[in-house]
Amino acid sequence: MKILVGYKRVVDYNVRIQVKPDGTGVVTDGVKLSANPFDDIALEEALRLREKGVAEEVVVVGIGPADLTAHLRNGLAMGANRAIHVVTTDAVQPLTAARIFQKLIEKEQPGLVILGKQAIDDDANQTGQMLAALWDRPQATFASKVEIADGKATVTREVDAGLEVIEAELPAVITTDLRLNEPRFIKLPDIMKAKSKPIDTIEFGSLGVEANDHLKTTHYAAPAKRSKGVMVKDAAELVAALKQKGLL
Amino acid sequence: MTKILVIAEHLGGKLNSSTARAVSAAAAIKPEAIDVLVLADNVDAIAADAAKIEGVSRVLTVARAENAHPLAAVLAPQIAKAATGYSHVFAPSTTFGKDVLPRVAALLGVAQVSDVMSVEGAHTFKRPIYAGNAIITVEADPNTTIVATIRTASWPAAATGANNAPVEALSVDVTLPSHTRFVELQSGKSDRPDLQSASKVVSGGRGVGSKENFDIIFKFADKIGAAVGASRAAVDAGYVPSDLQVGQTGKIIAPELYMAIGISGAIQHLTGIKDAGTIVAINKDGEAPIFEVADIGLVGDLFKIIPEMEQALA
Numbered sequence: 137m138k139i140l141v142g143y144k145r146v147v148d149y150n151v152r153i154q155v156k157p158d159g160t161g162v163v164t165d166g167v168k169l170s171a172n173p174f175d176d177i178a179l180e181e182a183l184r185l186r187e188k189g190v191a192e193e194v195v196v197v198g199i200g201p202a203d204l205t206a207h208l209r210n211g212l213a214m215g216a217n218r219a220i221h222v223v224t225t226d227a228v229q230p231l232t233a234a235r236i237f238q239k240l241i242e243k244e245q246p247g248l249v250i251l252g253k254q255a256i257d258d259d260a261n262q263t264g265q266m267l268a269a270l271w272d273r274p275q276a277t278f279a280s281k282v283e284i285a286d287g288k289a290t291v292t293r294e295v296d297a298g299l300e301v302i303e304a305e306l307p308a309v310i311t312t313d314l315r316l317n318e319p320r321f322i323k324l325p326d327i328m329k330a331k332s333k334p335i336d337t338i339e340f341g342s343l344g345v346e347a348n349d350h351l352k353t354t355h356y357a358a359p360a361k362r363s364k365g366v367m368v369k370d371a372a373e374l375v376a377a378l379k380q381k382g383l384l
Numbered sequence: 385m386t387k388i389l390v391i392a393e394h395l396g397g398k399l400n401s402s403t404a405r406a407v408s409a410a411a412a413i414k415p416e417a418i419d420v421l422v423l424a425d426n427v428d429a430i431a432a433d434a435a436k437i438e439g440v441s442r443v444l445t446v447a448r449a450e451n452a453h454p455l456a457a458v459l460a461p462q463i464a465k466a467a468t469g470y471s472h473v474f475a476p477s478t479t480f481g482k483d484v485l486p487r488v489a490a491l492l493g494v495a496q497v498s499d500v501m502s503v504e505g506a507h508t509f510k511r512p513i514y515a516g517n518a519i520i521t522v523e524a525d526p527n528t529t530i531v532a533t534i535r536t537a538s539w540p541a542a543a544t545g546a547n548n549a550p551v552e553a554l555s556v557d558v559t560l561p562s563h564t565r566f567v568e569l570q571s572g573k574s575d576r577p578d579l580q581s582a583s584k585v586v587s588g589g590r591g592v593g594s595k596e597n598f599d600i601i602f603k604f605a606d607k608i609g610a611a612v613g614a615s616r617a618a619v620d621a622g623y624v625p626s627d628l629q630v631g632q633t634g635k636i637i638a639p640e641l642y643m644a645i646g647i648s649g650a651i652q653h654l655t656g657i658k659d660a661g662t663i664v665a666i667n668k669d670g671e672a673p674i675f676e677v678a679d680i681g682l683v684g685d686l687f688k689i690i691p692e693m694e695q696a697l698a
Contacts, residue, residue, distance in 0.1 A: 152651070153514045162518050230486070231495050256632075259513050260498045265456065265486035274457050274564040277483045280626070290567065295479040296580060296635065297395055298571035298627050302455065305563040314616075314633045315626055350495035350528050355521040359512070359658065365679040371692030374664065374682050383584070383641040383662060384608060384697065 137247030137306075139182040140240065141216065142233075142264075143196040144172040145207045146257040155358045162356060171210060174252025177312040180319040181282060182250050183215045190284045193217045195244065199236060201225045205335060212330035213322045219333070220244075224340035230258075231348040234266035239343045241271060246307060248289070253278050253311040264311035274304035280315040386415035386506055389444075389467055391475040391484070392422045392434050393454075399433035401581045402476035404541035407437050409534040410474050411542060412503040417441040421466055421554070423459050425452035435549040438542050444554040453566035454480050460487035465556045467492060467529060471506070477533035478580070489531040496531045497522055501538040511535070515632045516655040536580065537638035537659045571627075576602075579628065582611035584641040585660075587630055588623070589615035589653075591646020591667065591686060595623045601645060604690050607697065613637070615647045631656035646686050649674025666690075 147153060148168040155162050171179075182194040196211035198204045199222045208219040222236055237249065254261035268275035276282075276291035280299070283290045284306070293300045294313045304310075368374045378384040388410040393400040403420065410418045419442045420434040427445040434443045444466065450458050463484065467473045473488060475481035477499045489496040502510040507524045509532065524530045579585065586608070588601040598618070605612045613630040614623065630637055632652040638659035645666045647653060654677055657663060665678035666686050675681045682689060 147514070149652075153517050155518050162514065229495055231490060231493075234490060257514060259515065259632075260496070261482050262486035262489070262496050262498060265483065266490035266496075268457070269460060269487040269490035272561075274561075275483075275487065276564075277456070278479060293479075294626055295483075295569075296627065298569060298625075300569050301567040303565040303567055308563075315620075348495055350525040351497065352523045353520045354508075354523055357519045357521075359516055359519055362658075362663075362677050362679070365663070365675075365677075365681055367675075367681045367683070370682070370684075371689045372696050374666075374680060374689075375693055375696040377680050378641070378662075378664070381662060 137191045138193045138195065138244060139185060139191045140237070140244060140246045140249045141175070141179045141182045141194060141196050141211070142237070142249075142251040143175050143179065143198050143208065143211045144252070144255050145169050145198065145200060145204060146172045146255055149173055149256055155356050159355045159357060169207070171207065172252050172255045174254060174256075174312050174314070176319040177314065177316050178250040178252050179211055179214055179216060180317045181312060184317065185284060191248070195220060195246075197222070197237065197240060199224060199228050199233060208335055209330050210322060212333040213326045214320065215326070217333065219335040221335055221337045222340055222343070223337055226347065229348050229351060230260050230262035231266055232345065233263045234270055235345045235348070236340070236343060237263075237267045238270045239345060248307060249309045251309065251311050253313055264309050268309040271309070274308040275311070276302055276304050276308060277311045278313040279310050280313045282310060282316070385471060386413060387417045387419070387470045388413065388415045388472040388474060389470040390418060390420045391463060391473070391481065392420050392430060393476055393478060393480045394422070394424060394430045397426060397429050399430050400476070400478070401541050402478050402481075402536045403434065404437050404544060405536045405539040406474045406476045406534040407439055407542040408539040409500055409503060410472070411439045413472070413506050415472070419444055421463065422446070423451045423462060425449050431551045435551055436544045436547050438544065438547045440547055440549040443549055443551045445551060446554050446556055450560050454484065455564050455566055456484040456487045457564040458560050459484050460491055461558045461560065462556045463488045464491040465558050466554060470529065472530040472532065475533055477535045481533045485531060485533050492529050492531065494528045494531055495524070496533070497524060498533050499535040500532050501535045515651060516658055517651070535636065537636045576605065577609065577611040579611045579613055579630070580635055580637060583639050584608060584610035585613050585630070585637060585639045586610045586643045586645065587613035587615065587647060588618055588645050589647030590617035590621060592618060592623060598623045600687065600690050604694060607694060610641070610643070615650070615653050644674050644678070645690070647674055648672045649677065
């Protein structure tokens, strides 16, 4: 079985992002970029499935400008067999990303697609579900445990009510929650090895995918600040303050 | 023509309060009609609850055995079919809505607006990005169906009781897939208030130190009638199950009172509590970032402070 893994590049999760004063976007120049944390988890899970003999090949897929190649090399260094780079300089919304994956699926015929549950930049949490719909296959979102046997995936999902277990016939789309696994670190020799692994480059325009522009972002703003609080000196004072506010 | 279809969320034959929050957001658009769609195996009790929500015009039901559990692959084609004639389809931005609605949007061939925190117009919404560190205004194409999930923490539940909307069975003629099957739900059952809808929440973090020590948090929460939450650190350390996690990757909540105990206040945690009414922080580290957002802060040892608070309340 072949596994496709979505591998998005985003502003690093440790960066405190700044909104541009004119409201046209957030500052991304000179800001550290990294793999979306949920996508590292997706790749780790795919690699573990390969190590268990469930999969033979793991392919990382990135969508973005020419310099995304360096980022995809990190995925290869982590252990992916090869990479596909869909080249576009435009920001791609989830529905367009799902349509791109659908085209790649037609060509690659994977048994499984693993994506992160959401990207930490747009926080949309849509691409996996949309892909499963377009592909007309099962989806198992927010996965915290995945077992594959007999042509089906048994997936434990983190839902508000607790943990839900579902069975999905393969091929299927799985999206990863934080607790699925702990991604491995990249070792120096693997970085060297990754340099000789193949990256297929595909121009977005050649895929025949209609870009979706149903949504336009017209303004960016910083969130409202909370007013400065007060410090109390002991438990009695805290209880008194809360009682005064009618909260206790 | 503005007509909004709200997808009802329910569990164990009961309507979830997130549905009434999505109705609030729908009402903010001042539409001609707000219909609630109930997909379940037994719809009657859920539909009766939905009919009481103020602002609801009609409750539409699809009762099928396949709808016994909320499987997105099964529900989405029915919702997409039922969406015909509606300008908007809304669902709460809970794990239920996040799972099913993008699948509906893709079937309709449209984009989705995730986590609507305010309505600026029938097609213009505000939503958070970068873990709530920026708020964007998005304009959706008015010529398409607007599909959106509603950030429950940003909307009060619409009042319930006075309304008596008609309930109608809807027939949706679609073939349902059998490739996805429900196995079981392991719920962290508790008699405490539900974390997402509680008016008071007491949360513990790494500072609590162990699973056993977490009893002090549960005991105090019970004393003041609060739900219990936790930081990611406390969940990862195995002190409490993951469904108690509050934050960007857990639950986003907006109680009247939020007490963060032994929680340092990482960005990802703060995202989950930004809209809380009053935030109280108890931490032995006076430099912890949680104090930057706390309305009331107390520096000290939680194992000393909590018993003292209990005493002051006795």
